[in-house]
Amino acid sequence: xxxxxxxxxxxxFVISFSAGTMAAEVNIYSARKEKLIKPLLDQFSAQxxxxxxxxxxxxxxxxTRMVNEGRNTPADILIxxxxxxxxxxxxxxxxxxxxxxxxxxxxxxHLRHPNMLWIGLSQRARVIFYAPDRVNPEQLSSYENLAQxxxxxxxxxxxxxxxxxxxxxxxxxxxxxxQATQDWAEALVxxxxxxxxxxxxxxxxxxxxxxxxIAVANTYYYGKMLEAKKDSAQYRAAKKMAxxxxxxxxxxxxxxxxxxxxxxxSRNRENAIKLLEFLVSPEAQxxxxxxxxxxxxxxxxxxxxxxxxxxxxKADGLNLSKLGELNAEALKTMDRAGWK
Amino acid sequence: xxxxxxRFSASLFERxxxxxxxxxxxxxxxxxxxxxxxxxxxxxxxxxHLVDTVLADYLLNSVLLMIGVALGTFSMGVTCAWLTSLxxxxxxxxxxxxxxxxxxxxxxxxxxxxxxxxxxxxxxxxQIRDWTGWGYGDYYFPEVRSLGGAIVMxxxxxxxxxxxxxxxxxxxxxxxxxxVSRTLGCNVWTSFYRVALPLAxxxxxAGMSLALMxxxxxxxxxxxxxxxxxxxxIFRTWFGLGDSGAAAKLAAILLLFVFTLxxxxxxxxxxxxxxxxxxxxxxxxxxxxxxxxxLIACIACLMPLLxxxxxxxxxxxxxxxxxxxxxxxxxxxxxxxxTVLLGLSTAVLAVMLALFMAYGKRVLASKLVFAxxxxxxxxxxxxxxxxxxxxxxxxxxxxxxxxxxxxxxFDISTGLLLSGTLFxxxxxxxxxxxxxxxxxxxxGLVKIKPSMDEAARSLGRKPTxxxxxxxxxxxxxxxxxxxxxxxxxxxxxxxxxLILRPFNFNTLAVRAFELASDERLADSSSAALMIVVVGLxxxxxxxxxxxxxxAGS
Numbered sequence: 015x016x017x018x019x020x021x022x023x024x025x026x027f028v029i030s031f032s033a034g035t036m037a038a039e040v041n042i043y044s045a046r047k048e049k050l051i052k053p054l055l056d057q058f059s060a061q062x063x064x065x066x067x068x069x070x071x072x073x074x075x076x077x078t079r080m081v082n083e084g085r086n087t088p089a090d091i092l093i094x095x096x097x098x099x100x101x102x103x104x105x106x107x108x109x110x111x112x113x114x115x116x117x118x119x120x121x122x123x124h125l126r127h128p129n130m131l132w133i134g135l136s137q138r139a140r141v142i143f144y145a146p147d148r149v150n151p152e153q154l155s156s157y158e159n160l161a162q163x164x165x166x167x168x169x170x171x172x173x174x175x176x177x178x179x180x181x182x183x184x185x186x187x188x189x190x191x192x193q194a195t196q197d198w199a200e201a202l203v204x205x206x207x208x209x210x211x212x213x214x215x216x217x218x219x220x221x222x223x224x225x226x227x228i229a230v231a232n233t234y235y236y237g238k239m240l241e242a243k244k245d246s247a248q249y250r251a252a253k254k255m256a257x258x259x260x261x262x263x264x265x266x267x268x269x270x271x272x273x274x275x276x277x278x279x280s281r282n283r284e285n286a287i288k289l290l291e292f293l294v295s296p297e298a299q300x301x302x303x304x305x306x307x308x309x310x311x312x313x314x315x316x317x318x319x320x321x322x323x324x325x326x327x328k329a330d331g332l333n334l335s336k337l338g339e340l341n342a343e344a345l346k347t348m349d350r351a352g353w354k
Numbered sequence: 355x356x357x358x359x360x361r362f363s364a365s366l367f368e369r370x371x372x373x374x375x376x377x378x379x380x381x382x383x384x385x386x387x388x389x390x391x392x393x394x395x396x397x398x399x400x401x402x403h404l405v406d407t408v409l410a411d412y413l414l415n416s417v418l419l420m421i422g423v424a425l426g427t428f429s430m431g432v433t434c435a436w437l438t439s440l441x442x443x444x445x446x447x448x449x450x451x452x453x454x455x456x457x458x459x460x461x462x463x464x465x466x467x468x469x470x471x472x473x474x475x476x477x478x479x480x481q482i483r484d485w486t487g488w489g490y491g492d493y494y495f496p497e498v499r500s501l502g503g504a505i506v507m508x509x510x511x512x513x514x515x516x517x518x519x520x521x522x523x524x525x526x527x528x529x530x531x532x533x534v535s536r537t538l539g540c541n542v543w544t545s546f547y548r549v550a551l552p553l554a555x556x557x558x559x560a561g562m563s564l565a566l567m568x569x570x571x572x573x574x575x576x577x578x579x580x581x582x583x584x585x586x587x588i589f590r591t592w593f594g595l596g597d598s599g600a601a602a603k604l605a606a607i608l609l610l611f612v613f614t615l616x617x618x619x620x621x622x623x624x625x626x627x628x629x630x631x632x633x634x635x636x637x638x639x640x641x642x643x644x645x646x647x648x649l650i651a652c653i654a655c656l657m658p659l660l661x662x663x664x665x666x667x668x669x670x671x672x673x674x675x676x677x678x679x680x681x682x683x684x685x686x687x688x689x690x691x692x693t694v695l696l697g698l699s700t701a702v703l704a705v706m707l708a709l710f711m712a713y714g715k716r717v718l719a720s721k722l723v724f725a726x727x728x729x730x731x732x733x734x735x736x737x738x739x740x741x742x743x744x745x746x747x748x749x750x751x752x753x754x755x756x757x758x759x760x761x762x763x764f765d766i767s768t769g770l771l772l773s774g775t776l777f778x779x780x781x782x783x784x785x786x787x788x789x790x791x792x793x794x795x796x797x798g799l800v801k802i803k804p805s806m807d808e809a810a811r812s813l814g815r816k817p818t819x820x821x822x823x824x825x826x827x828x829x830x831x832x833x834x835x836x837x838x839x840x841x842x843x844x845x846x847x848x849x850x851x852l853i854l855r856p857f858n859f860n861t862l863a864v865r866a867f868e869l870a871s872d873e874r875l876a877d878s879s880s881a882a883l884m885i886v887v888v889g890l891x892x893x894x895x896x897x898x899x900x901x902x903x904x905a906g907s
Contacts, residue, residue, distance in 0.1 A: 041857060047868045048860070067857035070868065074593040075853040078743055079773075082750040086757055086770045088857070102596070173580045175590050211499040211580035212469065215873045219475035223483075224490040235873065243676075251475060342400075345594045349407040354580055 039065040040285040043080060044093040045073035046272060050306055051093065058292045064285050073099035080277065081106050090280040091289065093135070095272045096177050098184075100132040101338020109275035114287050120294045120312050124331050125271055134271035135293050136308035139329065140182055141267055142258040143218055143229045143236065156261040157186060157268070160228070161201035169202065170217040170226040173210040174348035178232060182268050183347055184340035185332055189265055192343070199351035210354050215239060215248070222251035233257065237307030237320050259327040266328035270337070272308070372723060375714045378707060379726035385744025385785050386732055390609070392602030400597040404604070408582055412604070416583045416611065418501060419508070419576075420566055426509025427565040430658045431516025432558060436546060437655055439524040442640045443648040449655040451894050456662030457514040457839075458889030460846040460863065462574025463882045465507045466870050467666040469578070472498045499579040508569050510662035515568075515839070516561035519797055522831045523557035524550060526801055560797045563619045564790060564839075567735035570611060571786075573849065574867075584608040585737050605740060612735040616728055667886060673879035681880040685860075689881070693845055693861045694888060696776070700783045701791075701841040707784070708791035708836060709821070716799055716807070717817045727792060734789035738782070738849035745782045745854060749773040774856055782850040787843050791836040798832025799825065838896045842889045862888070 044051050048070050055066040069076070073094040080087050080103075092108070094100050103109055109131040117133055118126075125134035142154060153164065160169060172179060186195045207226035214231035218239065221229040239252035259267050274293070276286045292298055299310040303321050309329075310317070317326075437443070438450045456464075472478050472495075479495055482488070497503060527550060535549040551558075573585045584604055592601035643651050674681075711730070715723050733741060753770045760766045772778055802825055810820045826833065848863045855864075862885045869878035 047872055048865075049868070049872075069855060069857055069859075070864075071852040075739065075742070075849075079746055079750075079853060082746050083770060083773060084750065084754050086750075086754055086767075088770065088774060175577065175586065175594065177594075180594060209580060212473075212578070213873045216469075216473070216475070219473075223475035223480065225474045238874075247475070247477060247480070342595045342597075345590065346403055349403065354582060 038063060038282075038285060039067060040090050040282045040289050041067045041088045042069070042091045042093060042289075043076040043089045044068060044070045044091075045076060045095045045099065046070070046093050053305075054293065054298050054301060055289075057298075058289055061292070062288060064288065066289070074102075077103055077106065077108075080108050085279045087277060087279055088281075089277045090282045090286040091274055091276055093272065093274045095138075096181060096270050096337070097134075097273065097334035098177060098181055098338040098341045100127070100273050100275060101335050101341075103275055104131050104335075105338075108278050110278045110280070110283075112276055112287060112290060114291060116291050117287075117294055120314075122311070122313065124333055125273075125311050127275075127335065132273050132275035133290065133294070134273045134311045134334070136272050136299070136302045136306075137311060137329065138178075138270050138272065138308055139233045139259075139267050139327065140178055140230065140270065141233055142260050143221060143231060143255045144258055145221055145224075145227050145254060146256045147254075148224075148227045151256070151258055154228075154258050154260070156264060157182065158190070158198060159260075160205065160230075161198045162205075165205040165228065167205065167207050168227040169205045169230070170207055170220045170228065171202070171210060171230040172213060172217055174345065174353040178214075178270060179230075179348070179353075180341055180344045181270050181337045182230075183344035184337045185268050185330060187340050187343060187347070188332055188336050192347070196347050196350065199347050199353060203351050203353050218255055219248070219251045222254040229255070233309075233324065234307040240320060257324055259325070261330070262328050265332070266330040269309075269329040271311070271334060371714050372718055372720060375711050375718075375723050376726050378711065379730045382730050382733065382785050382788055384748050385741050385782070386609075386729075386736060388744040388747050389602055389605055389736070389740055392598050393606055395599030395602065397597060397599040397603065400591065400595055400600040401603060404587070404591065404600060408587065411582045412584050412587045413607075415501060415581055416570070416608075419505060419581075419583060420569060420611070422502070422505030423508045423512060423569045424562060424566060426505060427513040427516045427562055428558070430509065430513035431561060432520050432551075434513075434655050434658060435517045435520035435524055436550070437651050439521050440546070440550070440640060441643050441651060443643040443651040445652055445655070449659070451898075452659050452663070453517055453655060454514050454893045454896070455886070455890070456511045456658065457518075457842055457893065458845075458886045459511050459663060459666060460574070460848070460866070460882070460885065461508055461511050461568075461572055462578065462848075463670075463866065463870065463878075463885075464511055464662075464666050465504075465575040465578050466875055466878075467669050468503070468507065469498050470875055471665075471669055472496075501579075501581055504575055504579050504581055506661075507575055508565075508572060510658065512565035512568055513658055513662070515564045516558060518835055518839070519557040519561035519794065520554050522835060523554035523797070523801070526831070527553055556800055557797045559619050560793045563615050564734070564793055566615055567612060567789065570608060570735045571737045573737050573739065584611075588737070588740065605736070608735070609732060612732055615735075616731060620728070667883070670879040670883050670886075673876040674883050677876050678880045681877055686865075686880070686884075689860055689862050689865055690884060690888065692859065693863070693885070696779070696783075696861065697841040697844040700780050700787070700844045701837045703780070704784055704787055704791040704840045705795070705833060705836050707788060708795040709833075712792050712795045712799055713817070713821050713825070715796075731789035731792060733785040734787065736786070738786060738847060738851075739853065741782050741786050742850040742853040745778055745785065745850070746773060749778055749781075774854075776856060776859075778854045779851060779856075782854055783844050783847060786847070786850065787840045790839050790843060794832050794836035794839065795829070798829030798835075802828055834896050838892045841892055845885055845889060 042055070048068065052068065055068060058064065059066055076092060077099065080089050080092060092103060104127065111130045112133060118130065121133045125137070126132065144151060144154060174180070183195060183199065186198065190198070214235040217229035217231050218236060220226055236252055236257060239248045242248040261267055274290060276283060280286055294312050296312060296315050299312040299315040300318070302308045303310055303315065303317055304319065307321055309321065434449070434453050438446055438453065470476055474490070482493070535545040540548060571585065573589065576583050577586050584607065588601045588604045588608070591604060592598055711727055715727055750770070750773045753773050756771065757768045760768045806824060807820055810824050815823070846863055848867050851861055851864055862881045866878045866881035866885065869881070
């Protein structure tokens with residue numbers, strides 16, 4: 015018995031302190047899942063010799079952890095998968111300006127904080143998918159259009175707890191005002207073919223199977239489905255659906271970002287800046303586009319393969335800080351509309 | 355006279371026992387108390403907004419979910435436990451341990467799997483449509499992602515709690531009471547209903563309250579199914595609306611439910627105390643079932659096993675065959691090692707603490723101790739994320755305060771000593787799972803007649819001697835049950851691990867969830883299956899030990 019405890023003790027000790035201080039390293043709190051960030055970090059380490067240490071969890075919780083850890087936080091970089099969380103991090107005053115001319119030149123102004131407290135790393139578009147055998151694309155035009163009578167019980171969209179829906183509604187509050195968005199949300203809830211459930215892929219699958227005719231989802235889920243095996247249900251479902259870019263005559267399609275900021279108390283600031291420079295370099299940007307079908311923030315990188323086949327589109331140029339500011343308002347609007 | 359003599363000879367350890375229990379209880383209540391203190395934060399108009407829009411839904415759904423899961427786990431758990439302990443039918447030996455297997459299935463994994471199979475766009479319904487030419491709305495098919503679906507999913511993975519404790523209780527029953535009931539004219543069913551069931555009641559109620567607390571704490575399943583219950587509400591309010599005060603109010607209502615559960619459980623135990631009247635244990639009489647009855651018994655045991663384990667495991671295996679080549683890399687073995695060591699060390703600690711507290715409660719018989727154990731048990735019903743935040747705040751406060759002091763006094767920065775280490779992770783596990791180990795240990799203890807303690811004490815034994823030489827051998831099954839449940843629970847635990855773990859530290863549950871929540875079900879199957887496989891070994895060991903732990907056999 016004693017031996018077991020001894021071994022457990024050694025195990026705890028080694029694990030707790032093995033990530034201790036090393037000469038060249040950078041510590042990352044990431045809301046991007048391990049599979050979608052670790053390969054890039056390994057590549058960065060191979061190129062620069064800087065070790066990377068990673069913890070993944072949802073942004074809200076990482077943010078809570080960082081705020082409480084205060085000036086002793088080991089985190090150098092916080093990576094999120096939406097702009098709303100970056101806004102919250104700024105509100106919590108845990109970022110410092112990213113001092114890099116290189117990054118400023120690469121990342122366009124609407125995809126970064128005015129004082130460089132955070133930058134976008136990739137863009138994620140939320141669009142409309144339709145079943146071409148049941149929907150004539152000429153009937154489609156914008157997110158606003160989805161509130162029309164003709165779509166009664168024909169739309170699939172996921173729940174209001176989802177951050178991408180919250181951001182979409184926040185962007186509509188900016189564009190159309192609170193009351194118009196409230197009316198829109200109520201009409202949309204009426205047009206839902208079923209109470210919201212499941213993730214983005216589920217909406218596309220349900221539409222392909224005929225439960226609804228239109229699905230709202232992020233483009234990269236569609237890409238992931240098309241990349242699956244040719245005989246899989248996912249692939250066949252995605253093949254039955256087509257992508258429509260909404261609001262192309264107006265403000266453009268709703269876009270969110272994955273982004274990052276550097277901790278105010280970072281002890282490895284130079285390394286952190288090097289990592290962010292690497293993450294917006296053409297090499298890393300191309301990886302995002304190829305592996306996870308996200309749109310690059312680096313204008314030099316042209317979408318390739320599947321992304322290119324979906325054509326170019328106009329993106330909403332709204333400053334993304336707004337999405338964070340209006341997040342609570344958006345959620346309340348959805349609650350009032352009965353959007354589960 | 356005897357009493358005063360015992361007091362007089364009490365060792366230092368025994369004198370420090372009560373303060374020790376109170377201190378332990380306090381330390382492990384800190385996270386819940388931290389969250390409770392948010393109640394005093396101003397909530398603004400958000401609370402009113404919740405009351406106007408969603409609160410009624412949360413209440414109704416939570417209550418319905420609990421009633422459903424209570425019925426589901428009771429019927430499956432008690433039926434299977436009774437059949438496998440007091441009846442004889444073909445396949446019984448196999449059922450005894452395989453019925454525990456669903457315990458190793460995380461609820462969210464089973465939810466994802468069933469949705470994948472039975473959803474409108476899934477293979478089953480697609481096949482039906484292909485055969486019949488029906489379209490959407492032409493036929494009825496139960497909706498997996500509904501309240502009913504959630505009740506079924508949770509019941510399927512939680513009934514083993516009831517089964518485990520109820521079966522241990524049935525096996526520990528003295529043969530005499532059952533024989534006497536038969537001589538007094540009870541048939542098999544009335545003897546079960548009037549004697550065996552009431553005798554096993556403390557264990558059954560303990561198992562059900564574990565299942566219900568787990569239900570209240572579940573987030574993965576209900577959020578995937580889009581059901582508004584308290585857990586999902588707390589998350590939306592806290593992180594979506596950014597109002598921790600209103601979220602804490604919701605959490606407080608959740609705790610009210612738990613408190614009710616705890617009171618009900620206590621009340622059911624107090625109304626009647628069940629002890630075994632005799633220590634004569636001979637072979638239990640088994641009812642040999644034949645023909646149609648045997649078939650029914652077989653089917654009754656097969657159903658929970660089939661739907662709680664075999665079917666989802668089969669689907670996961672299909673996916674794993676497709677993806678394992680990519681998903682099992684060198685880091686995968688490290689995941690297994692981390693998971694097992696973490697589970698093992700937490701389980702051992704939890705059981706030691708449970709013995710310390712539950713036995714103290716028995717010996718000291720103090721109201722304070724009694725109350726403090728109830729307080730600690732609340733952690734089990736609080737969602738892991740909430741516990742994690744409750745752990746982060748006091749630990750970082752401690753670290754930062756110490757750091758500031760050291761900086762001022764000695765110009766040394768101690769940095770973060772506790773937070774961000776495995777200490778924090780295990781602390782959170784204990785806050786959450788201590789209730790489980792205490793429940794099982796207590797349910798073992800209450801079945802031992804107090805006269806045994808009195809006899810041993812009058813022979814001059816100290817309470818600690820009695821624990822090790824008299825009680826532990828008698829309740830080996832309950833202690834092992836506690837070890838197993840905590841081990842498996844820790845292995846499945848997700849949210850607290852995610853937030854509190856140190857850098858570059860992953861577990862199987864983290865890997866499985868990251869992929870599954872990214873809607874990459876097939877990729878997550880290797881890790882999910884591994885959780886089940888790792889959980890298998892202790893489950894088999896445990897069932898063997900329960901079978902052999904019966905005194906007199």
